[in-house]
Amino acid sequence: MSYDLSLFGWTDLRAAGLPEGTVPARVARVDRGAAEVVAADGRHHVKYGARVRRASAADPVSLPCVGDWVALGLLPEGRYELDAVLPRTTAFVRGGVSRDSVGGLSGDGQGQVLAANVDVVFVAEPSMHSTDYADLGRIERLVALAWESGGTPVVLVTKSDLFEKGLEELLADVRVAAPGVDVHAVSSLRGDGVSLAGDYLDGSRTAVILGPSGAGKSTLVNALAGEPAMETQQVRAADGRGRHTTVHRELIPLRGGGLIIDTPGIRRIGLYDIGHGVDLVFSDIESLAEECRFGDCGHVSEPGCAVLSALESGELPERRLESWRKLQREAAWMATRTDARARKEQQNAWKIITKEMRRSGRNRP
Numbered sequence: 001m002s003y004d005l006s007l008f009g010w011t012d013l014r015a016a017g018l019p020e021g022t023v024p025a026r027v028a029r030v031d032r033g034a035a036e037v038v039a040a041d042g043r044h045h046v047k048y049g050a051r052v053r054r055a056s057a058a059d060p061v062s063l064p065c066v067g068d069w070v071a072l073g074l075l076p077e078g079r080y081e082l083d084a085v086l087p088r089t090t091a092f093v094r095g096g097v098s099r100d101s102v103g104g105l106s107g108d109g110q111g112q113v114l115a116a117n118v119d120v121v122f123v124a125e126p127s128m129h130s131t132d133y134a135d136l137g138r139i140e141r142l143v144a145l146a147w148e149s150g151g152t153p154v155v156l157v158t159k160s161d162l163f164e165k166g167l168e169e170l171l172a173d174v175r176v177a178a179p180g181v182d183v184h185a186v187s188s189l190r191g192d193g194v195s196l197a198g199d200y201l202d203g204s205r206t207a208v209i210l211g212p213s214g215a216g217k218s219t220l221v222n223a224l225a226g227e228p229a230m231e232t233q234q235v236r237a238a239d240g241r242g243r244h245t246t247v248h249r250e251l252i253p254l255r256g257g258g259l260i261i262d263t264p265g266i267r268r269i270g271l272y273d274i275g276h277g278v279d280l281v282f283s284d285i286e287s288l289a290e291e292c293r294f295g296d297c298g299h300v301s302e303p304g305c306a307v308l309s310a311l312e313s314g315e316l317p318e319r320r321l322e323s324w325r326k327l328q329r330e331a332a333w334m335a336t337r338t339d340a341r342a343r344k345e346q347q348n349a350w351k352i353i354t355k356e357m358r359r360s361g362r363n364r365p
Ligand SMILES: Nc1nc2c(ncn2[C@@H]2O[C@H](COP(=O)(O)OP(=O)(O)OP(=O)(O)O)[C@@H](O)[C@H]2O)c(=O)[nH]1
Pocket: 158, 159, 160, 161, 162, 186, 187, 188, 189, 190, 211, 212, 213, 214, 215, 216, 217, 218, 219, 220, 267
């Protein structure tokens, strides 16, 4: 089996960063200490070379992750080894991290990259969830996370068939919650909006889809993937009882071109650094705040507060102001986590929680 890597997003720009004498490949999934990669000459299971192991011991951010472009070195016995992770253009990072202009990303020794080189971030929010209306606050949070990753968010209001009357009003509310972001209604059931979503991938771009459980993410991914184009996307894996369950490959090539990363770790909302992303989601409030009389206005009861007067006139929905405050608090809290001691305590707390959960028979948070 051979692959045209340009369909996986390989470009001249990326090629310029490839060390001499190595072979480029894209990480489709990672296991402990090894990765499954797609190279021009096929799929390979490769172990990490000494340099990668050393670097990632010092800083987990440099560990290969799904979506990474990597350099493979050929060992004397004819096997490949993962020699280096090429500079990332975008990354979903859990924990603290800072960007630099050379390597794209550099860690502070605490972050973990969950997916890399994602161009488009689909934020899936169902028009109706059980009996609830779409959650605008959740959209704001996920769009902030999307901006923070460096990818471009696109909001998909899923299951639009459940909400025919008033769909236009709902979309208008969502557009207020995500200024500057494309918003589309999608019904995978009817096929509405599916190809529109696919158009964002433009042949070789990579997407990821975020959203709550039951938003219809898998259904949409399946609709986009269609008939397996390059290779079967699903692996049949035997579970303990000898039955077969379907396991998703993490980097899925789509029928119409492009790829989608389906990683449980980033599908749902966890602890992420969303500091800068919050400013972008609330660009309307940020620009109002610039008109406040006092530079350090807290927008609570200050005279000449442009935010409060927009609230009064109805121009700014109260829900949105509250959401902004909440996400700002969260971002501030994440920032304090760069304090190593605070982080250590947090990790210990998680260890205890994980242990408790194992004891009570649950192994997933
Ligand atoms: N009415 C309607 N139902 C849909 C649509 N898309 C998906 N569903 C249904 O919604 C349910 C959840 O869909 P999934 O695709 O599994 O949702 P998910 O977001 O992947 O959920 P998790 O895997 O739990 O994160 C399933 O019963 C689907 O059949 C749609 O466009 N319209």
